[in-house]
Structure formats: structure tokens, C-alpha cells
Amino acid sequence: MNFDLSDEQRQLAAAAADFFTSAASPGAARASLDTGAPIEPGRKAMADTGFAAITIPESAGGGGGSVLDLAVVAEQAGRVLAGPSLVTAARAAVLLEDDADRLPALADGSAAYAVIEETGGPVLDATTADRFLALRDGALVAGGGSITERAPIDATRGLADVTLDDAEVVAKDGVARWERALQVGQVVLGAEGLGTASKALELGVDYAKQRVAFGRQIGSYQAIKHALVDAFVGVEQLRSLVWWAAWTAEESPAELPLAAAAVKGMAAVVLEKAAETLVQVHGGIGFTWEHDAHLYWRRAKVDRFLLGDDVEAFDTVARLAIAGAAK
Amino acid sequence: MDFDDTPEEAAYRAKVRDYIAAHRGELMSVSEGGRRAVDLDAAKQHQSLMYDGGLVGVTWPKEYGGQGGTQMQQAIVNQEVAKAGLAGFIGVIGLGMCGPTVIAHGSDDQKSRYLGRLLRGEDVWCQLFSEPASGSDLAALRTKAVKTDSGSWRVNGQKVWTTLAHVSDYGILLARTDPDVAKHRGLTMFVVDMHAPGVTVRPLRQMSGVAEFNEVFFDDVEIPDEERLGEVGDGWRVALTTLMSERLSLGGGGTDVGTGLDAAAAHVAKRIGELPETRQALVRQEFGRQYAASLATRYTGYRQLSAISKGAMPGPEASAGKLAGTKTGRALADLGVRLLGDEAVYAITAEGDGRWQNSQAGLPGMAIAGGTDEILRNVLGERVLGLPPEPRADKGMSFNDSLRIGASE
Structure with a gap:
């Protein structure tokens, strides 16, 4: 058994950490929220570094990597609240996988796609997109759209309401790839959530070591220590699930639907817990606009509703597990 | 990344599976429905048969009757035992905790007398650590071992939550030999004969209704000095070996x-x-x-x-x-x-x-x-996570002084 990242994946993670920590930050996330400043690192930098095109084949100008490779990078993006989301890049790469014209444009960043959910509703990364992908009567379609921006809770997610115009058919029978794209997107969302949650945990731990109350560092109190440990256990559990689910995408596709739903649900729960713990451990300062804590908290409160919510995800897990057991 | 066995692991797994399949009829199954009392003879026979197949003491050194195998092989055995629905070993405490402690700290004489019988299931062992007044805070234990004029040790006190004590032949016993130094420093480890005069075992019924563990009383129990495990006052370090082995076996x-x-x-x-x-x-x-x-x-x-x-x-x-x-x-x-x-x-x-x-x-x-x-x-x-520890009110105190904490004035 070798359930661990490869040396290459660790190097990829280190390179991604270098890029994302210099190109994005909670400060940038706050500026987007305050003044509508551009989301960092932004589409161009994500395309130029090749991180957004990791799962696109080399023949189309991508990195020819696996979903697990992308998940390792997405974790680093999540740590600094980077945008646009690698979820959108990963989904578009699956949806356009056999499109000789559109896929290279996705890879080199000359086309900026976002994906409209089957049920409609807010579109992730819509504010930085100029093309939209959607499922219409079983067909995958692409086209321009009219965007209505709304007051964001987390500006880095680029959410907006979108009306699709002048769509053309990309694939007549798009249902199977649509579902797979959604599942891969859920895994990548979980990987970003893993990064966000683990960074939130680290910030909480750092503060608990510094802050003194009643003559002791607050991290020595079990009430604080145990809350942080519970967040830590969640993060490590989520990490295992993210790695496994990402691995199934290429290596065990029959398991992907359940694995993706499990990651989606668990990431929502773990990130929310880590972000709320971060605010609570900081006390009053953690509740201020100036402090970064609420930016992680905002990510948690929004991400739990993206690509379906946690309640729906756990229902899917149960349905698939029950169906598997009844066989 | 993969979840596959290496070729060596796969070959080992096949060997384990074959042995279990060939002897399935004679091996004990994990009990379903209600739990049953231990059928001691059957349990010992089960372990002996598994030992013959090389499935007991997988990671133990060969010189002590083990297989000299890896932790991974032990994990494979655990998986195959679970998959086949086989019962656990009556020697679970001995194999996982007492035996490794004897290997690490015992004399050559102790090793040759105890380890082979332990592996084959001929003797059952228990671990006598926890006490009514020291559970999580194990080092605060009170059972006393006092050196006699003849050089042996006289033990008085009570242990509790002792799994398998009611069917055990031997136990490893952590006792206080010096109450005038800090609590961790005054402890010594012994092997105790559970059939010795003065040892009384009373099964404790759990909230689940079954009695899997016991309380054990020691009234003037004599332990020869040759049955000490490790140096006098070194019991805490010896106990850490046991607890580390426990982590490995769990x-x-x-x-x-x-x-x-x-x-x-x-x-x-x-x-x-x-x-x-x-x-x-x-x-x-x-x-x-x-x-x-x-x-x-x-x-x-x-x-x-x-x-x-x-x-x-x-x-x-x-x-x-x-x-x-x-x-x-x-x-x-x-x-x-x-x-x-x-x-x-x-x-x-x-x-x-x-x-x-x-x-x-x-x-x-x-x-x-x-x-x-x-x-x-x-x-x-x-x-x-590297968070600061809980303050300890007994830090730096001798064991005897620490007993006054919380005592009424």
C-alpha cells in the first residue's frame, strides 16, 4: 500500500505554495470585498503558471496531470483564498475534453469559462468569465451570457446570476461528462477547502500560543486546546478523503460518485468548524473587519453551498452506499 | 499512489489466507449476537494453531519464537483475521504489551521462561497498571512494593480495569518503590505470578453487562527480585515501552x-x-x-x-x-x-x-x-499542534507531598 503523495506531487505543492502566497492573500480578498478590487491571482496568472490547466492533456496545451495533481495545487490556493477557483478550471477541462478548438483556448487562458449549474442559481467565477457552459436538454452548450452581480459574502468566489445567450451545442449527449465534471469539481472544491481549513487552524493555534489570559497562554486551557484539536482531526480526516477521491477520478472511476459526494459534504463541515473555531479562539479581535479570520469564515459560509450543499451530498453518499449494500 | 500490495506483501497475504482457509474449521470465530464467556481451552488452542501457521508474534524477533516480520505483515494478518471473521487472541495483552516489554527489559532467564509459552497461548498475561486513584494520571499510582530483608519484594495495593486478569497466569505490574521522589521517578516494573498467594481477582461487570475486565488486589504478595523488569526506579521508562507497544498493536x-x-x-x-x-x-x-x-x-x-x-x-x-x-x-x-x-x-x-x-x-x-x-x-x-501543556499542580513535588493536594485541612 502506498497511500501517499509522490515526490513529484510534493514538489508541485511546494511550487504552488510559492506562487499562491506571493500572488494572493486574505488582504487581497478583503480588498475585493471592500472596493471591488480584482480577485487575485486572477485568470491570467493562473493560466500563465499552468496551474489552471494541469488536467488538460499536453496535446491541447495543458499539463497532462491527474486530478490528484490538481488537488495538491488547489489545497495551496485554498490556503490564501485565491481566485478564480480551480474548481471552474477542472470542470471546464472535463466538459471540453474532446473539443479541439475550445480546449486549447481554455488551456492558454484566451477563453474564460464558468459553469452554470443544472438547477440554475449563482455561478461560480462568473464575474471573471466571458463564456459559459451549461447543460440544456441533455446537451452540453457553450455561449456568452449576461451577468448580474450581487452583494457578495465572499468576493473571491466571483459569484453572479447569469443568463445564457446565443448558446451553441458542444456535445449532443453531454450528461455523462456533465456528471463527471461536477464530481471532479466537488473533489477540487474539497481540496481548496482543505487548504483553507488547515490555514485557519494554523492561525488559531498560533494565536492560542501567544495570547495570555489569567496568567496562562490560552492554548493551555483545554476548552481552547480541545476545540483546536477537533478542528485538526477534521482537517486530517478531510485530507485522507480528498486524496482518495482525487485518486478515484482516474484510477477507480466507479467509486468517484460516492467519493466526490463524501468529500463535498465533509469539506463543508470541516471548513465551517475550522473557520468558526478560528473566530472564537481570537475572541473580540477575531470579530473585527481588520482581522483576517472573517475572510476564512466567509469562504466557509459560501463554499458549503457551492456544487450542491452538504445535506444533498450526504444524501447522495447514503443513497449510493445503500444501493451498493443492497446488491 | 496506490492501494495495492507490493509483490512481497501479496505473497505474504496469500500465505496467510491459505493457512486460515486450510484450518478454518478448527479456528474460533468472533462471537455474534450476544457475547459469550471465554472458553479458555478453545481460545488457547485457537492461538496455538495460529502460532503454528506463523500468524502469532509476527513482528517478534526470531530468537524469541517470533517471525521476525514487519509491521506491515502484522497489519496484513490483522486484516485477514478480520476478513475471515476469526476471534481475537486470548493472548492479546501479552502479545501486544507484556511480551514486548519483557523482550525490551527482561533478563535472559525471564525471556526463555516466558516468551515461548506466551506466544503459543499456554500462558495468558495481563497488564496491571491502572488503579482506582490513577487512571489517566497513571504515574500517580499507589500500589506499594517494599524490599524485604531477604531481597524479595512485598506488594500491597489494588489495580483495576485489568483485562483478562481472571484467566491470567502472569501480569506485568507497575508499583511504587519510592514515595519520597517525584511520582514518575519512584516506580518499578515487575512480573507477577497471578496464582501467587495474596493475589485476588474480582471480575468487574461493565455497563454493557459483560465482564471483560477485573479488579485485582495484592495483599502481602511476594515477588522475587529476579522478577523485576528493568532497574529499580526505572518503571516509568519501562511502562512507556509497554504503552508504545500498545499504540502499535492498536x-x-x-x-x-x-x-x-x-x-x-x-x-x-x-x-x-x-x-x-x-x-x-x-x-x-x-x-x-x-x-x-x-x-x-x-x-x-x-x-x-x-x-x-x-x-x-x-x-x-x-x-x-x-x-x-x-x-x-x-x-x-x-x-x-x-x-x-x-x-x-x-x-x-x-x-x-x-x-x-x-x-x-x-x-x-x-x-x-x-x-x-x-x-x-x-x-x-x-x-x-505544539500548544502549551496544562499546568500541573504536583510538578516538582515528591509523591508523598502530592498526596496532600485536595486533602481536607
Whole structure:
């Protein structure tokens, strides 16, 4: 058994950490929220570094990597609240996988796609997109759209309401790839959530070591220590699930639907817990606009509703597990 | 990344499977429904037969009768034993904790007298550590060993929560030999003959109704000095060997806590159709949450196994798996009981199934045994996250002085 990242994946993670920590930050996330400043690192930098095109084949100008490779990078993006989301890049790469014209444009960043959910509703990364992908009567379609921006809770997610115009058919029978794209997107969302949650945990731990109350560092109190440990256990559990689910995408596709739903649900729960713990451990300062804590908290409160919510995800897990057991 | 055996691991697994299959009829099965009292002779025979197949003492050195194998091979044996539904070993405490302690700290004479019989299941061993006044704070134990004029030791005191003491031949005993130094420094480890005069074992019935462990009283029990394990005053270090071995032998490795995930899925699949739609949605919500969490625990165990496969030793982070596994195991047991409908208030269903009720009553013990959830959170917080420790009111005090803390003036 070798359930661990490869040396290459660790190097990829280190390179991604270098890029994302210099190109994005909670400060940038706050500026987007305050003044509508551009989301960092932004589409161009994500395309130029090749991180957004990791799962696109080399023949189309991508990195020819696996979903697990992308998940390792997405974790680093999540740590600094980077945008646009690698979820959108990963989904578009699956949806356009056999499109000789559109896929290279996705890879080199000359086309900026976002994906409209089957049920409609807010579109992730819509504010930085100029093309939209959607499922219409079983067909995958692409086209321009009219965007209505709304007051964001987390500006880095680029959410907006979108009306699709002048769509053309990309694939007549798009249902199977649509579902797979959604599942891969859920895994990548979980990987970003893993990064966000683990960074939130680290910030909480750092503060608990510094802050003194009643003559002791607050991290020595079990009430604080145990809350942080519970967040830590969640993060490590989520990490295992993210790695496994990402691995199934290429290596065990029959398991992907359940694995993706499990990651989606668990990431929502773990990130929310880590972000709320971060605010609570900081006390009053953690509740201020100036402090970064609420930016992680905002990510948690929004991400739990993206690509379906946690309640729906756990229902899917149960349905698939029950169906598997009844066989 | 992969979940496959290496060629060596696959060959070893095949060997293990073949042996179990060839002797399945003579080997004991894990008991289902209600738990039974231990059939000692059958249990010893089961272990002896497994020993003949090289499946006992897998990681023990060859010179002491072990197989000289790897932790990964031990994990493979554990998996195959679980898969075949075989009973655990009556020597579980001896194999996992006492034996490794004797190997590390025993004299050549002790090793030659004890280890072979322990492996073959001829002697059963127990671990005499916890006491009524020292559970989580083990080093505060009070059982006294006083050196006599003849050079032997005289032991008085009481141990508790001692698994298998009622059928044990020997135990490793941690006792206080010097109360005038700090609590960790005044301890010494011994091998005690459980049939010696002055040893009294009383089974303790648990809230689950079964008696898996005991309280053990020592009244002027004589222990020869040759039965000391390690130096006088070095008992805490010897005990850490035992506890490290315990972590290895309990080391998760991706096996499920409680009734198991597949059994839970089968149970839900069978029962959910009998419920109204609104209840079905609630059951799916809870089951989906716990199923996802159980998978996360399983794959966290696989991460540990992979590290072990590369030669790493399990560290304190392994406690995270126990915390998470216990929590989900309890939640699944609760769901399992709920799904029994009217039968949920009885200890066993009309069809004779008591698995969910047993799990419900047994799993609270998992949150206490082998480190309470709270102690594990302290360990993780302090040793993995690097948070400052709890202040200790007895720090720097001799054991005798520390006894005054909390005593009425």
C-alpha cells in the first residue's frame, strides 16, 4: 500500500505554495470585498503558471496531470483564498475534453469559462468569465451570457446570476461528462477547502500560543486546546478523503460518485468548524473587519453551498452506499 | 499512489489466507449476537494453531519464537483475521504489551521462561497498571512494593480495569518503590505470578453487562527480585515501552470501529424501506454523514499503514484516528439501534440480533480505554499542534507531598 503523495506531487505543492502566497492573500480578498478590487491571482496568472490547466492533456496545451495533481495545487490556493477557483478550471477541462478548438483556448487562458449549474442559481467565477457552459436538454452548450452581480459574502468566489445567450451545442449527449465534471469539481472544491481549513487552524493555534489570559497562554486551557484539536482531526480526516477521491477520478472511476459526494459534504463541515473555531479562539479581535479570520469564515459560509450543499451530498453518499449494500 | 500490495506483501497475504482457509474449521470465530464467556481451552488452542501457521508474534524477533516480520505483515494478518471473521487472541495483552516489554527489559532467564509459552497461548498475561486513584494520571499510582530483608519484594495495593486478569497466569505490574521522589521517578516494573498467594481477582461487570475486565488486589504478595523488569526506579521508562507497544498493536490501520461499515450499510439497506418517506430522509442524512466520516477514518488509517510500510513508527498523530473512529462508531451504533424500531428498547431482537445494542453499550468504553478522548486531545494538542501543556499542580513535588493536594485541612 502506498497511500501517499509522490515526490513529484510534493514538489508541485511546494511550487504552488510559492506562487499562491506571493500572488494572493486574505488582504487581497478583503480588498475585493471592500472596493471591488480584482480577485487575485486572477485568470491570467493562473493560466500563465499552468496551474489552471494541469488536467488538460499536453496535446491541447495543458499539463497532462491527474486530478490528484490538481488537488495538491488547489489545497495551496485554498490556503490564501485565491481566485478564480480551480474548481471552474477542472470542470471546464472535463466538459471540453474532446473539443479541439475550445480546449486549447481554455488551456492558454484566451477563453474564460464558468459553469452554470443544472438547477440554475449563482455561478461560480462568473464575474471573471466571458463564456459559459451549461447543460440544456441533455446537451452540453457553450455561449456568452449576461451577468448580474450581487452583494457578495465572499468576493473571491466571483459569484453572479447569469443568463445564457446565443448558446451553441458542444456535445449532443453531454450528461455523462456533465456528471463527471461536477464530481471532479466537488473533489477540487474539497481540496481548496482543505487548504483553507488547515490555514485557519494554523492561525488559531498560533494565536492560542501567544495570547495570555489569567496568567496562562490560552492554548493551555483545554476548552481552547480541545476545540483546536477537533478542528485538526477534521482537517486530517478531510485530507485522507480528498486524496482518495482525487485518486478515484482516474484510477477507480466507479467509486468517484460516492467519493466526490463524501468529500463535498465533509469539506463543508470541516471548513465551517475550522473557520468558526478560528473566530472564537481570537475572541473580540477575531470579530473585527481588520482581522483576517472573517475572510476564512466567509469562504466557509459560501463554499458549503457551492456544487450542491452538504445535506444533498450526504444524501447522495447514503443513497449510493445503500444501493451498493443492497446488491 | 496506490492501494495495492507490493509483490512481497501479496505473497505474504496469500500465505496467510491459505493457512486460515486450510484450518478454518478448527479456528474460533468472533462471537455474534450476544457475547459469550471465554472458553479458555478453545481460545488457547485457537492461538496455538495460529502460532503454528506463523500468524502469532509476527513482528517478534526470531530468537524469541517470533517471525521476525514487519509491521506491515502484522497489519496484513490483522486484516485477514478480520476478513475471515476469526476471534481475537486470548493472548492479546501479552502479545501486544507484556511480551514486548519483557523482550525490551527482561533478563535472559525471564525471556526463555516466558516468551515461548506466551506466544503459543499456554500462558495468558495481563497488564496491571491502572488503579482506582490513577487512571489517566497513571504515574500517580499507589500500589506499594517494599524490599524485604531477604531481597524479595512485598506488594500491597489494588489495580483495576485489568483485562483478562481472571484467566491470567502472569501480569506485568507497575508499583511504587519510592514515595519520597517525584511520582514518575519512584516506580518499578515487575512480573507477577497471578496464582501467587495474596493475589485476588474480582471480575468487574461493565455497563454493557459483560465482564471483560477485573479488579485485582495484592495483599502481602511476594515477588522475587529476579522478577523485576528493568532497574529499580526505572518503571516509568519501562511502562512507556509497554504503552508504545500498545499504540502499535492498536494502530488503527483502516479497520472499522464497532460493527463495521459494511454491516451498517446492509442494516440500513434492509430496514430503511419500512420507514415513512420523511423518516427515510433523516436516516439517509445521518447515515451519509457517518458513512463519509467512516471512510475518512479508514483512509486516514491507510495513510498510517503506508507510513508503516515505509518503515515509520506510528506517532502521537495516530490518536486522531481513534478519536474520530470512536465518534463515528458510536453514531453508527446509535443509528443501528434506532432502525430496529420497536425492538430498539430490548437488548436483543426477536430475530436474535444484539449487535447494535451491544455496540451501543460497549462503545462508550472505547472513548475511555487506551486513553480517554480528553487525554488524547491533550496529547494531540500538546505533541502535534505544539500548544502549551496544562499546568500541573504536583510538578516538582515528591509523591508523598502530592498526596496532600485536595486533602481536607
